[in-house]
Amino acid sequence: xxxxxxxTYGCAQNESDSEKLRGMLKNLGYTFGDDAKTADVVIYxxxxxxxxxxxxxxxxxxxxxxxxxxxxxxxxxxxxxxxxQQHIAEEIKRKYKQVDFVFGTNALYRFPEILAxxxxxxxxxxxxxxxxxxxxxxxxxxxxxxxxxxxxxxNNFCAYCVVPLVRGRERSRKPEDILAEIRSLVADxxxxxxxxxxxxxxxxxxxxxxxTFPQLLTEVCKIDGLERVRFVTSHPKDISDELIDVMAKxxxxxxxxxxxxxxxxxxxxxxxxxxxxxEKYMSIIAKLRAKMPNITFTSDIIVGFPTEGNEEFEDTLxxxxxxxxxxxxxxxxxxxxxxxxxxxxxVLTDEEKHTNFNRMVDLQNEISKRKADAYVGTIQKVxxxxxxxTNEQFMSGRTDGGKIVIVETGEDKIxxxxxxxxxxxxxxxxxxxxx
Numbered sequence: 001x002x003x004x005x006x007x008t009y010g011c012a013q014n015e016s017d018s019e020k021l022r023g024m025l026k027n028l029g030y031t032f033g034d035d036a037k038t039a040d041v042v043i044y045x046x047x048x049x050x051x052x053x054x055x056x057x058x059x060x061x062x063x064x065x066x067x068x069x070x071x072x073x074x075x076x077x078x079x080x081x082x083x084x085q086q087h088i089a090e091e092i093k094r095k096y097k098q099v100d101f102v103f104g105t106n107a108l109y110r111f112p113e114i115l116a117x118x119x120x121x122x123x124x125x126x127x128x129x130x131x132x133x134x135x136x137x138x139x140x141x142x143x144x145x146x147x148x149x150x151x152x153x154x155n156n157f158c159a160y161c162v163v164p165l166v167r168g169r170e171r172s173r174k175p176e177d178i179l180a181e182i183r184s185l186v187a188d189x190x191x192x193x194x195x196x197x198x199x200x201x202x203x204x205x206x207x208x209x210x211x212t213f214p215q216l217l218t219e220v221c222k223i224d225g226l227e228r229v230r231f232v233t234s235h236p237k238d239i240s241d242e243l244i245d246v247m248a249k250x251x252x253x254x255x256x257x258x259x260x261x262x263x264x265x266x267x268x269x270x271x272x273x274x275x276x277x278x279e280k281y282m283s284i285i286a287k288l289r290a291k292m293p294n295i296t297f298t299s300d301i302i303v304g305f306p307t308e309g310n311e312e313f314e315d316t317l318x319x320x321x322x323x324x325x326x327x328x329x330x331x332x333x334x335x336x337x338x339x340x341x342x343x344x345x346x347v348l349t350d351e352e353k354h355t356n357f358n359r360m361v362d363l364q365n366e367i368s369k370r371k372a373d374a375y376v377g378t379i380q381k382v383x384x385x386x387x388x389x390t391n392e393q394f395m396s397g398r399t400d401g402g403k404i405v406i407v408e409t410g411e412d413k414i415x416x417x418x419x420x421x422x423x424x425x426x427x428x429x430x431x432x433x434x435x
Contacts (some may be wrong), residue, residue: 010047023137
């Protein structure tokens with residue numbers, strides 16, 4: 001049987017797209033390997049959010065040039081957000097002759113015909129069509145966790161972000177299609193689903209049907225056999241009281257929220273076109289904690305946005321101290337072609353940006369370690385997901401709040417929610433024993 005290799009960069013939505021690629025390849029008779037150099041079909045599913053991710057893709061493709069020369073029948077493809085940018089697709093066509101096919105985010109469902117055509121000629125499919133196609137086969141990892149997209153695209157046009165340009169405008173799936181998919185997953189022994197969208201708070205039920213995301217969450221929670229529900233990503237400007245109330249009321253909804261702030265300065269937030277102030281953001285955090293005292297928060301932060309000076313950066317540190325995120329995903333600003341921020345002149349030097357970045361990381365590490373230490377001695381409900389990545393003699397799972405827990409138990413407990421007493425904590429990981 002022919003073998004395929006898929007390497008995925010970027011967000012959970014890209015991971016979900018790769019599951020669809022695997023589903024289509026499986027239907028075509030492919031098995032999956034872990035070595036690009038020996039596979040018959042190699043696909044890189046790319047991310048366009050930061051320059052480093054793009055440079056890594058170009059380097060990885062370059063490594064395969066001599067492999068392709070030795071094995072001319074292998075097919076090499078590149079897809080995803082990077083490829084939805086015309087200038088990137090043209091660069092691939094011009095400089096990387098070893099690549100046989102390229103397609104963007106909107107052409108995913110046409111992958112089988114793209115692959116077939118690539119056996120005879122190079123294929124470049126960067127369609128602008130923004131269509132939701134249901135019924136695409138999906139080949140997921142085994143239970144208990146599954147990712148379920150509920151919407152695609154984004155209408156926010158933040159000044160630094162290329163996502164609306166590569167993922168298109170917001171389109172929501174119909175609730176009946178989402179619920180049918182989740183029921184099917186539960187029948188296949190999946191216990192937890194993560195609902196995906198560039199901005200899940202904007203979910204509207206498809207074609208402006210008027211459904212809200214809280215309404216969808218309520219219906220998802222009614223599915224028998226489903227144990228846990230998570231969702232990403234939420235935009236602060238669209239967090240509603242209805243959503244907060246549903247989160248607090250529904251026991252199946254995990255008390256964890258990823259809420260990107262991106263910067264602490266009101267000036268920078270306005271320049272970013274984020275649509276909220278620091279004060280508004282902190283009021284949302286306070287409201288969520290009042291309803292759910294044990295809720296965990298994660299966030300995204302960009303350091304060195306062009307209009308951010310050292311004074312504005314201090315506002316970001318102020319937010320970290322007050323919000324006390326459990327974890328942040330932080331990056332130094334990377335200009336993206338076609339965005340308003342691309343041609344803005346930076347206030348700070350690269351050295352100053354790196355200094356600020358390191359200060360922020362040090363502060364957040366202190367906060368994260370202190371919050372992790374507070375779990376020691378408590379009993380947490382942990383959904384066992386599989387073997388620990390660092391020690392296969394132990395199993396790994398997560399708390400309701402998304403904390404990783406390493407525990408000594410058997411593989412037969414995968415998919416079960418166990419009471420675990422936390423005995424030790426590092427900055428990012430908890431360790432415990434089954435009660």
